[in-house]
Amino acid sequence: MPRVRVQAEAFDIGRELESLTVGRNDVGAVASFTGLVRAANDGAAVTAMTLEHYPGMTELALEAICAQAMARWDLLDVLIVHRVGPLLPGDRIVLVGVSSAHRGDAFAACEFVMDYLKTRAPFWKKESTREGERWVEARVSDEDAAARWE
Amino acid sequence: MVTLLYFASLRERLGASREHLPLPAGTATVERLVDHLRTRGTRWSDAFAPGRTWRVAVNRQMADPATPVKPGDEVAFFPPVTGG
Numbered sequence: 660m661p662r663v664r665v666q667a668e669a670f671d672i673g674r675e676l677e678s679l680t681v682g683r684n685d686v687g688a689v690a691s692f693t694g695l696v697r698a699a700n701d702g703a704a705v706t707a708m709t710l711e712h713y714p715g716m717t718e719l720a721l722e723a724i725c726a727q728a729m730a731r732w733d734l735l736d737v738l739i740v741h742r743v744g745p746l747l748p749g750d751r752i753v754l755v756g757v758s759s760a761h762r763g764d765a766f767a768a769c770e771f772v773m774d775y776l777k778t779r780a781p782f783w784k785k786e787s788t789r790e791g792e793r794w795v796e797a798r799v800s801d802e803d804a805a806a807r808w809e
Numbered sequence: 810m811v812t813l814l815y816f817a818s819l820r821e822r823l824g825a826s827r828e829h830l831p832l833p834a835g836t837a838t839v840e841r842l843v844d845h846l847r848t849r850g851t852r853w854s855d856a857f858a859p860g861r862t863w864r865v866a867v868n869r870q871m872a873d874p875a876t877p878v879k880p881g882d883e884v885a886f887f888p889p890v891t892g893g
Contacts, residue, residue: 694893711816712892713869713887719869719870741892741893752892752893753893773893777891777893779871780892780893781866781885782892783816783818783887783890783891784892794817794888794891796889796891797888797890797891
């Protein structure tokens with residue numbers, strides 16, 4: 660049963676991924692992705708970042724992405740944890756964990772979930788730099804990455 | 810009435826995050842609703858200018874200009890998403 664959480668608090672990667680396998684012996688593979696705040700973006704030093712979301716819709720969008728992944732690959736579970744609010748360089752933003760009997764499905768589904776999350780889940784990043792604050796622009800390369808799965 | 814929500818750079822540009830609006834007569838789609846919002850002044854007509862990139866969700870599902878809008882709906886406007 661996929662689980663989705665949007666939260667201000669930091670998360671523990673080990674504990675989150677362990678939840679995909681605890682109490683079961685049918686899992687042969689866990690693939691995961693962790694996204695972090697970089698200290699530099701588009702040629703500027705980033706001193707802080709704020710993540711905004713659409714409470715209610717964001718969770719629905721993430722659940723829909725998990726459901727698509729479950730339907731498309733042979734998966735045992737999917738987990739998405741995404742932080743919102745103020746973050747600093749080095750902080751983790753997002754964790755996607757996918758469990759399956761075999762690695763192929765887990766790797767592919769993990770990449771799919773991230774590609775769709777980046778283009779379909781309502782989150783917006785605002786960066787603080789020395790020159791002031793700026794909203795992060797959506798990238799065409801993210802749209803291209805998501806389009807690969809269609 | 811419809812509930813309108815604005816997020817991120819659009820929220821800042823418009824100086825509005827949430828409002829309740831009596832649905833003007835003949836406003837049956839997102840496109841007609843945006844036409845109405847554009848009449849509110851330069852700030853609004855600029856934010857929703859043709860060619861400017863905005864996204865819309867109706868009742869928390871991604872939508873497009875042709876999506877129907879009816880009383881009681883929640884319509885959210887925002888820029889392209891940048892999470893992850």
